Amino acid sequence: MKKSLAAIVLIFILIITACSNNAGNNESDSEASGQEQNGQIDIQFGSPIDPNMEQAGQLEKKTGETLENNRWTKLFAEKNGVVTHYKLVNPQGDYAQKLKLSIASGDLPDIYIVTDKSDLKQLAEGGAIQEMGPIYDQYASPLLKSIIESESMKVFDPMTYDGKVYGVPAKMPSTNGYNHLWIREDWLQKLGLERPKTMDDLYHVANAFAKQDPDGNGKADTFGLGLHKDFLNGMKGLFWSYKAYPDFWYKNASGQIVYGSAQQEMKKPLELLARMYKEGLVDHEFGSNDESKMLESVVAGKTGMIYAPHWTAYSVEKTMENDPQAKWIVVPLPTEGSDPITIPLTNSTDGTYVVNKDFKHPEKLVEMLNTYVEALFGENADFNKYWADGDIDSVWTMSPVHTLDPSLDLKGHQDIKAALANQTTDQLTGVAKGFYKTMQDGVWGMSMMFGPEDTPFAFVDQTYPDQVMWSEYEGAPTPTMATNWSSMNELLSTEFTAMIQGKKNLDGDFDSMVQNWNKLGGTNVLEEVNAQAAK
């Protein structure tokens, strides 16, 4: 009847008001942003932390610490008077999208990280963020400066517009950009082979691995070299041996900045891959297999050699669970000719920290970063506390801001190596202590990465930083890149794939491919990049 109808409408109104009240409560912390009380200031952060990550759950269970209330946030409260809140906190992939929506709705955090260089450009040019250059110069501690600027000053390029610096980079170890040659040492020994020193050796090893039945099952079911469709990115190391630098900006002999993937040097490594393809040394399905598919064949003990980054250790170690004899090592990248190898690296960062234009205390960002690096790398650092909690790693990411010493991983390796040689492993400190403990706990992947011999970091130690060539261009995508870059890259990777498969001829088709690439926008992009770099 009418009464019950009235009741329903009433209930409906109640629901609406209830939810807006409820929402109001939830919002209360954002209303408080920037307010100072007893010297404490509330700051809303934006950070791509995955709150669902396993480590966060483990830590909460163990110590009761949460994302907004943990050892890091306590440290910032104590040292910088900052109370941490998150306005944006989403896993990596979703964060960039959420940030774009926040930009459009004008609902930005006080201090946040920007991972997409185009967003950064838009924010800086639209006046939504503050100039940070002078503040960084004034407040950054010598330690923080040494960490952020240690590799190359180009690290500030993506955040520099009209000569003003609009943020502070979240520096990460660029040694992550290394690409290593992993080999099944047990197969080498079984077949009586030497470790490859030249690309010729590498070819012979691959040949033997594919043809001489290294797994001893009487079937020709093994591959010499793991190949997958993202070879341009995932197998860069192979190209480096030939002085070819795919997906990398460097100066050629005449001082022009050029794009590595479209240079003549690419021909020789592609030729090698095409030959291996023709002779059946690599997976004929590589054009459709991604890296994780290739790793499946590695774990199944069917592939004896791969190019991959150091953290692939966690994947290749699983080979041993299916074949206890398996032993993977990393050897220095082979060379072609007499020149030592050159490693092309780009400044590795996790993004750029920026400060909302309305936020009154931009210096807090720099001060917090000071605190952060002091706690991990300073003289009175308490590395073990702030890096990990026992076997729960990633504690270092549960901070609203972070930046790491670029030589962190390498130092860990060096210290462990020295300590093992001097038998002083009980005196290890800092990173190395943490690493070594994890290794002792039987995390085999750690030993494969940071151990003293035949590991990725043994190779890094040989070459970093003396044999490193730094990228000449790290700025935001140029206008042509913004619109055409993906189709330009598509062209390169499909053509290269066809060349390896023998469907296209390397000598003839390479040049016409470069021409097409230039037509698609390559010429413009090169002009734009060179002009930008000249500024």
Next chain:
Amino acid sequence: MSKAKSRAWKRELPMHLMLVPGLVLILLFAYIPMTGIIIAFQQFNPVKGLFGHQNWAGLDNFHYIFSMPNIWRVVGNTLLIASLKIACGMITAILFALLLNEVKNVAFKRVTQTIIYFPYFLSWIILSGIMIDVLSPSSGLFNQLLGVFGIKEIYFLGENKWFPFTMVASDVWKNFGFNTVVYLAAIAGIDPSLYEAAAVDGASRWKQTWHVTLPGMRMIIVLLMVLSLGNIFDAGFDQIFNLYSPQVYQSGDIVDTMVYRMGLLQSQYSASTAVGLLKSGVSFVLITSSYYLAYRLFRYRLF
């Protein structure tokens, strides 16, 4: 106002009140955001906000859309995938409705139905997770099975020539079981005396199916065909978004995924809104005309 009229109003009033909550919600969550369509006519700069001083672009964004090199490819993909889904989905569902109708063992019928309905209720998230695993070229179950028959492995989700058909087949897998329900209902509604008459005439089972069952379903079949015309631009965002990857954009990118990527990944907010608006406009014309057709042909009213 006459007394009778005012009484009629009084009688009607509660019904209008019943509509109030729904209308408020729809006004709030559908019509207010529609003002955002103006983005399509601006050079939208998100930093300035929706109500900030945006520069007007007139129809530039629409010109831009049609100058994009891949626009017709994307439209073509959408139409191909959507129409194949409609056609294959219908044929499969009708076939299974007919076959299930022949089954007399009630338990068997129930179990079979339960099994084939089941995927309908799972999200594309879960089904995509399963498909990514099962269709994997190296370790996937499906390719291992093909291997038994001597067929070389196929990268169903990574090759342009396979991707659209993988989408169609998996969509049929998810939905056909449920769609059989609609047709089974139609079959159940056929007057039994028609079968009696046919049986008296000595018609075989085939003949009965052909002359009684299928004509009895004709109406619903044609009706659903007409109505699905309106969905010809819906190739299934949830499914494709979770299964595609850059290497199959050529054959698998559809209007909805393109709108999403342009808007949220490439920051081309205005152009992306314009594409969405065009799609809505075309769908609107198609759907209204298909409903008009349904009304003219069958006196069918959806509302």
Next chain:
Amino acid sequence: MRVIKRSGNHWFGIVNYLFLMLTGIICLIPFIHIVSLSLSDKAAVLGGLVKLWPVHFTWEPYSYVLERTAFWRSFGITLERVLIGAGLNIVLVILLAYPLSKPSHKLRLRSVYVWIFFFTMLFNGGLIPNYILVKELHMLDTIWALVLPGAVSVFNIILLLNFYREVPSELEDAAYIDGAGHMRTLWQIYVPMSLPAIATITLFCIVGHWNAWFDGMIYMKGNHYPLQTYLQSIVIKFDFNTMSVSEAQRLAKLNDRSVKAAQMIVAAIPILLVYPYLQKYFVTGIRLGSVKG
């Protein structure tokens, strides 16, 4: 039930049974495979050894999932969303379908209302205006962002109003003479007579809310993701290109198909439990308008 004996072809019957059985099995195989993965040892799974039966049987993936707080937190949010969201959906659909099921002479402005609702099926403002609206209503990161924007389902209204139309008008007239208002007529006559349709719609709403993921990704903070959004972020988004190096390292370490499989299974179980109960209403509950031939 039809009881007429139809002169049958014996062979056809057998082939038919076999064919249907085979189809059923094919439909089940992917699920059996995923269940097997979830009950197998990590190394066996990574080596691609698991097919339709677990290899090195273990409950470990499940005990791992059981202990995963993030999984259960998302599970709880989804449960809350299903209860509030589906409840609201159903109340609204029952209320809205009633006036709209009336012919125009019994409800003035009916065609205006119909157009208002129908129009929203086709046009929407896009992501950004919706996001701004939800933000302005202070509903970001609350359950209401997941529940209210989709509270009115026009499709379900259509389903139900066509059912309502089947209710004989004599019943309504009799009730009117008894002095019953529209509200009472609705609850005492229409709703009981439309139970199959309401049950079907209930199932649609539950499943819809259970399976929704996109709005969770857009409106919620990472620690408040509903279950499917959470699953999407771990099962499907595995794109190393858009990932920072530290994230890639972490995931390389965690890449674990059996745990993923176990989480998918646990996320599917509630649906598995609900739908057989409501299944019996399908055949009668789905009627897309009346066809008068």
